[in-house]
Amino acid sequence: MSRARAAGRTGDRLLTIWAVVVFAFLFLPIVVIILSSFNSGRLLVAWDGFSLAPFAALVEKPAIRDAVMVSLRTGLIAALLASLLGTLAGIAMARRPGRWVWWFLGLLLLVSVTPEIVDAIALLPWMVFLGQDLGMAMFNDGTVRLVIGHSLFSIAIVSYIVRARLVGQDARLEEASADLYATPARTFWKVTLPLAMPAVLAGFLLSFTLSLDNTVVSAFVQVSGTTPWPVYVLSSLRSGLRPEIAAVSTVMLLLTLVALALVALVLKRAGDSATDIARTMGGG
Structure with a gap:
């Protein structure tokens, strides 16, 4: 009996060590970027000292400021559009059940699992056709293109979440x-x-939060003058990763974490348990 207990304890310790190693592997790169955002050097590869100057680039450098503002503006508009359409779809699926719901869920699942590169390749010629061939000027606007591209996946996510919420509520x-x-x-x-x-x-x-880090679709559908932050970072890598890029990335990470914390807080204040919160956020 004692040998079995000892073996169980050894197994638990090994699992704990393995979990620590896995989490360290996943999150240490993020920690390195956060620490590097306080580097006073010109590039991240060389630490020259502690400084808050990289964070000032968010205000002082027009290119960085404009890229961040494009991402924030696009994220807010795309979130509003996805919330509107996804809410209506989720309510319809929860309150008007039928065979159509499973077909519609299959369509949303297709949207969710389609690789972003496929969406981007499909969206680019479609928007060019609408904007140039059909003369619909709104599809030549960079913000409109980004909002449409970002909201496709988000609409499916909102639909899942709203449906999961209402299915558990009494329709009476x-x-x-x-x-x-x-x-x-x-x-x-x-x-x-x-x-x-x-x-x-x-x-x-x-x-x-999903819109903030959308890189693949943004890189395809953006136009000159409306470059979002992820695409700006991608293009900046050619000249080397600078501390101001790490600094703004840290700020964007904090915004993402705050948004996720607010999600959990909203659901918790609504009376959901931890299991319910995980189920709702997962659309289950």
């Missing part, structure tokens, strides 16, 4: 509202939307 609340002579529109605004609101907010924040 909406039926009671109808029994009290409320119109469908009033029932939607007073009952259905408040029930789905935690998932809507979670989907909005997740859509925003």
Whole structure:
């Protein structure tokens, strides 16, 4: 019996050590970038001393400032669009079940698993066709292109999350509202939307974070003058990775972590358990 316990303890220790090694392998590069963002040198490969000057580049250098603003603006608009369309789709799937739901879920799954490079290659000629061949000027605008490209995947994510939220809610609340002579529109605004609101907010924040680091689609559909931050970083690697790039990347990482923390907080304040939060954020 004692040998079995000793063997079990040894196994637990080995698993703990392995877990530490795996997490270190995954997160040490991020830690290195964060530390490098305080480097006063010209390139990250050479540490010259501690300095906050790289963070000032966010304000002082127009190219970096414009790239960050493009990413933030695109992320907010794409998140709003994805939240609107994804919420309507999620509510429809949860409250109007039928065979069509499984076909629609299959379509959303196809959007979710399609490689970004395929989406990017498909979007570029389509937007060129709409903007130049058909003369629809809005599709020549860089922000419009980025918003459309970023919101495709996010709409599917919001749809999953809202559907998962409402499937676990009692539909009799909406039926009671109808029994009290409320119109469908009033029932939607007073009952259905408040029930789905935690998932809507979670989907909005997740859509925003997904847009911030969208590189492949952005690199294909962007036009001159609307270069988002990830594409700017990619192009800057040709001349060497500079500390200001690491500094702004650190700021963007903090924004992402804050958004994810807000997602968990919104769902927790809505009364969800940790399991429910993980299920809702995963769209399960």
